[in-house]
Amino acid sequence: MPFDLQRAQQDTPATANLIHFNNAGSSLMPQPVLEATIAHLQLEAQIGGYEAADRAHNAIEHTYDAAATLIGCQRDEIAIIENATRAWDMAFYSIPFKPGDRILTSIAEYASNYIAYLQIAQKTGASVEAIPNDPYGQLSIDALRKSIDERVKLIAITHVPTNGGLVNPVAEVGKVAREANILYLVDACQSVGQMPIDVNKIGCDFLSATGRKYLRGPRGTGFLYVRSSVIEQLEPPFLDLHAAHWIESDRYEIRSDARRFENWETNYAGKIGLGVAIDYALEWGLETTWRRIKNLAYLLRTRLSTLPGVIVHDRGITQCGIVTFTVEDKRPEEIQQQLAQQNINVTISERSSTLLDMDERKLTTLVRASVHYFNSEEEIEQFCTVLSRLI
Numbered sequence: 499m500p501f502d503l504q505r506a507q508q509d510t511p512a513t514a515n516l517i518h519f520n521n522a523g524s525s526l527m528p529q530p531v532l533e534a535t536i537a538h539l540q541l542e543a544q545i546g547g548y549e550a551a552d553r554a555h556n557a558i559e560h561t562y563d564a565a566a567t568l569i570g571c572q573r574d575e576i577a578i579i580e581n582a583t584r585a586w587d588m589a590f591y592s593i594p595f596k597p598g599d600r601i602l603t604s605i606a607e608y609a610s611n612y613i614a615y616l617q618i619a620q621k622t623g624a625s626v627e628a629i630p631n632d633p634y635g636q637l638s639i640d641a642l643r644k645s646i647d648e649r650v651k652l653i654a655i656t657h658v659p660t661n662g663g664l665v666n667p668v669a670e671v672g673k674v675a676r677e678a679n680i681l682y683l684v685d686a687c688q689s690v691g692q693m694p695i696d697v698n699k700i701g702c703d704f705l706s707a708t709g710r711k712y713l714r715g716p717r718g719t720g721f722l723y724v725r726s727s728v729i730e731q732l733e734p735p736f737l738d739l740h741a742a743h744w745i746e747s748d749r750y751e752i753r754s755d756a757r758r759f760e761n762w763e764t765n766y767a768g769k770i771g772l773g774v775a776i777d778y779a780l781e782w783g784l785e786t787t788w789r790r791i792k793n794l795a796y797l798l799r800t801r802l803s804t805l806p807g808v809i810v811h812d813r814g815i816t817q818c819g820i821v822t823f824t825v826e827d828k829r830p831e832e833i834q835q836q837l838a839q840q841n842i843n844v845t846i847s848e849r850s851s852t853l854l855d856m857d858e859r860k861l862t863t864l865v866r867a868s869v870h871y872f873n874s875e876e877e878i879e880q881f882c883t884v885l886s887r888l889i
């Protein structure tokens with residue numbers, strides 16, 4: 499069955515006059531997501547915020563079921579959190595590190611995660627080490643196996659980095675983590691919504707995701723998965739009256755489900771919109787949209803590499819919807835601005851967002867064009883035509 503591009507574009511009206519290749523930054527919300535989010539804000543204005551939350555109770559709770567279905571877990575293993583970074587933080591900062599503990603991570607690691615490793619290393623005397631890549635540019639499973647010893651407290655890696663098409667072998671990493679019984683945290687910010695994700699196949703204890711990127715949800719939404727068997731072993735770095743119950747003047751009890759990682763006040767309209775976005779993604783089918791994303795990205799890379807002076811930089815065996823390139827004698831910022839004048843959205847990836855990887859490849863700034871299933875082959879042709887005029 500051919501992909502129903504017409505329907506995807508009808509649900510995304512901006513595609514009529516915008517080429518949006520910034521889906522790894524913030525994608526375009528489909529109409530049902532936009533409508534559900536706005537409707538809840540209107541209800542809040544009409545009847546009051548608490549009253550609106552009561553009335554929308556089922557829709558709000560549904561978001562947990564939707565997220566659980568999306569990644570193959572139970573609803574009580576999901577915490578809805580305002581973004582992927584804070585979701586990831588709530589997991590990471592719950593782990594009690596002590597001097598000598600080792601954290602193993604990836605070269606492609608996201609800046610916010612690495613800054614957290616450095617902070618914890620300075621505070622606790624734990625150490626952080628990035629596992630080298632294999633010749634394809636993905637995390638080397640051999641090198642990981644050789645690094646395992648009884649001091650490794652955590653394996654924490656980025657599935658898909660912010661700065662390229664790489665897809666790290668998270669399930670192979672998971673096998674190593676399970677064999678050695680080591681906590682395993684996956685930053686799946688760019689992969690959730692882009693490709694099928696199953697936490698049991700990955701074998702992770704934690705997985706963090708955001709709403710606004712490939713899931714096409716509202717901004718300021720995200721979620722955290724925590725495996726049920728580790729929830730009660732971990733004390734969140736912050737507790738409030740939602741995460742815990744105050745029982746007596748000197749005693750509290752922490753919730754037993756993953757909501758111990760949440761906090762009380764939240765953007766309910768966003769939470770509802772996130773649930774609708776996940777339902778919408780599931781309706782298309784992640785296998786179907788993932789295949790299309792890979793095909794579009796392949797087409798874009800192939801067309802780009804024929805343009806004079808253009809170098810495509812993506813690495814890895816499987817390559818996803820994030821396409822990065824440089825153009826000889828042109829600053830990436832300049833390209834971004836000139837494309838923007840033609841109603842084409844791309845963004846740039848800076849060294850400081852994925853410093854280990856950029857330094858290893860001697861790169862400073864890349865143009866990032868990230869495609870989604872609602873983009874079209876025609877848009878890719880138009881993109882390359884405009885770009886070739888610029889260079």
Ligand SMILES: *Cc1c(COP(=O)(O)O)cnc(C)c1O
Nearest residue numbers: 581582583608659660687688708
């Ligand atoms: C965008 C991104 C994040 C941060 O997500 P937020 O929702 O902005 O907190 C984390 N990791 C990776 C790999 C990202 O691309």
